[in-house]
Every structure is written in structure tokens, then in C-alpha cells.
Amino acid sequence: MNCTSYVDRMATVNGKLARNGAFFMSNRKIFLTNRWFTPVYPAYKQEKLKQEDMKTAIIFTSKHGTTEKVVQMLAKRLTGNQVSIIDLKKEQHPNVDSYDAIILGTSIYAGASSKTMQRFCKENIESLKQKRLALFVCGMEPDSAKQRRELANAYPPELHGYAVSNCFAGGEFLFEKMNFFERAIIKRIAKTDKNVSQIKEDEVDRFVAEYEL
Numbered sequence: 157m158n159c160t161s162y163v164d165r166m167a168t169v170n171g172k173l174a175r176n177g178a179f180f181m182s183n184r185k186i187f188l189t190n191r192w193f194t195p196v197y198p199a200y201k202q203e204k205l206k207q208e209d210m211k212t213a214i215i216f217t218s219k220h221g222t223t224e225k226v227v228q229m230l231a232k233r234l235t236g237n238q239v240s241i242i243d244l245k246k247e248q249h250p251n252v253d254s255y256d257a258i259i260l261g262t263s264i265y266a267g268a269s270s271k272t273m274q275r276f277c278k279e280n281i282e283s284l285k286q287k288r289l290a291l292f293v294c295g296m297e298p299d300s301a302k303q304r305r306e307l308a309n310a311y312p313p314e315l316h317g318y319a320v321s322n323c324f325a326g327g328e329f330l331f332e333k334m335n336f337f338e339r340a341i342i343k344r345i346a347k348t349d350k351n352v353s354q355i356k357e358d359e360v361d362r363f364v365a366e367y368e369l
């Protein structure tokens with residue numbers, strides 16, 4: 157299935173429902189139709205791009221390298237897309253407008269996403285809302301309700317409404333990358349001083365499948 161199928165399905169449903177010049181709502185957006193019942197879509201869905209024409213940027217922050225690993229996994233799976241990988245630590249002001257689609261990824265520390273990612277979202281919120289958007293976080297929180305809360309709080313609430321896919325991708329404890337305080341905290345909380353890897357590959361697969369739908 158290619159990335160325009162959602163648009164096609166909405167066109168069929170809305171084409172039947174719409175009346176001349178009427179506004180009507182989908183589950184996410186308000187659409188305006190012209191007099192021939194052709195729906196007018198938000199900018200990011202106006203062009204019927206083929207998967208292979210879609211320019212996707214995966215924009216991320218990572219402290220110990222795990223989010224970066226997940227980014228590499230995503231890039232491998234997004235075979236049809238032209239994928240650019242952007243580390244916000246190295247490139248602080250990427251031009252969002254040169255991409256059709258954006259995937260954002262950040263890790264969670266003490267319940268919060270990185271300040272760099274928060275700043276980036278705030279500065280680019282209007283542009284991000286025009287893109288095909290997907291959001292993920294990396295973290296080691298074991299409780300699924302808390303995972304959902306961490307994911308929800310990681311990005312501005314407004315952006316979640318625009319995301320076609322999101323996921324809590326799991327994470328890793330890499331003791332050799334931690335500083336003294338982090339090591340002490342994790343030893344006490346996780347009751348281990350050994351590296352742990354819990355990247356959820358099945359969630360990453362689902363995330364990509366939803367994104368490409």
C-alpha cells in the first residue's frame with residue numbers, strides 16, 4: 157500500500173458525503189470541498205507522492221546512542237523513501253521545508269524528552285504540522301501506562317494530533333556511557349550494573365508499517 161491510500165479512502169468517503177462548498181470533518185482535519193465535490197487536502201497530502209518520491213527526514217536527539225540506533229533501524233526499514241538522518245546536536249536548525257515527511261525521535265530522562273527536541277518542536281511547529289509526521293521515544297520505563305504518558309508529554313500535544321504513527325521504542329542501559337550520577341541512579345532503580353538492551357523491534361516494525369500506510 158502506498159502513502160496516498162489514506163487520501164484515496166478519504167476522497168471516496170468524503171466525495172459521497174460532501175455538498176457544494178461545504179466544510180466537513182474527518183477524524184483529524186476539517187476539509188473544504190469545491191463545487192465538484194473534490195476534497196481539498198491539507199498541504200502535506202495535496203501531492204499524491206509515490207513512496208519512492210517521498211523525502212523523509214528522521215530528526216533525533218540521543219545522549220548515549222540508543223535513539224540513534226533506532227533511527228538506523230528505521231532508515232533500513234523505510235526502503236521506499238529517500239531518507240535523511242539529522243542529529244539535532246550536530247545540525248541545530250535543519251530546514252524542515254525541504255522534506256515531505258518528518259519522523260521525530262528523542263530519549264526520555266527523568267520523565268522528560270530532551271530540551272533540544274522540545275526547542276526544535278516549538279520553533280518549527282507550524283512547518284511540522286504541514287508534513288507527514290511520525291513521533292517516537294526511547295526509554296526504559298517498564299509500565300505501559302507510564303510509557304504512554306512519557307510519549308504523550310515528549311512532544312507538544314498539538315503535534316500528536318497530526319502524527320500518522322507513534323511509538324515507545326524501548327531503550328538500553330549502557331553503563332560505560334553513563335556518568336557517575338546516572339550510574340548510581342540506574343543501579344538503585346534498575347537494581348543492576350550490567351548493560352540491558354530492550355529495543356522493541358516489533359514496535360519499530362509496527363511504527364514503520366503505520367507510517368507507510
Ligand SMILES: Cc1cc2nc3c(=O)[nH]c(=O)nc-3n(C[C@H](O)[C@H](O)[C@H](O)COP(=O)(O)O)c2cc1C
Nearest residue numbers: 218219220221222223263266267295296297327328
Ligand atoms: C539517569 C537516567 C534516567 C532515565 N530516566 C528515564 C525515564 O524517566 N523514563 C524512561 O522511560 N527511561 C529513562 N531512562 C532510560 C533512557 O531513556 C534509555 O537509557 C534510553 O535508551 C537512552 O537513549 P539515548 O541513548 O538515545 O539517550 C533513563 C536513563 C538514565 C541513564
